[in-house]
Amino acid sequence: AEGARRCTGADWAVAVTGIAGPGGGSAEKPVGLVYFAVSGPSVSFSFMRQYGASRGREWIRGLSVGDALDQLRLAL
Secondary structure: OHHHHHHHOOOOEEEEEEOOOOOOOOOOOOOOEEEEEEEOOOOEEEEEEEOOOOOOHHHHHHHHHHHHHHHHHHHO
């Protein structure tokens, strides 16, 4: 997120990465593990969520977008 701010000149940025499945997971990085970062003028933080794989790729992706935007909203 900090790199995105530098590259674009934006005041705020959000970054998301993870394993949405259905494949690609491992014991260390299971399907449903998602990492987030939010960066702004006076704050930068990251967090992770483990959603689980039972509901599928699109559910994980949709929930991740909602979580990222909610954290951005709270930081604003």
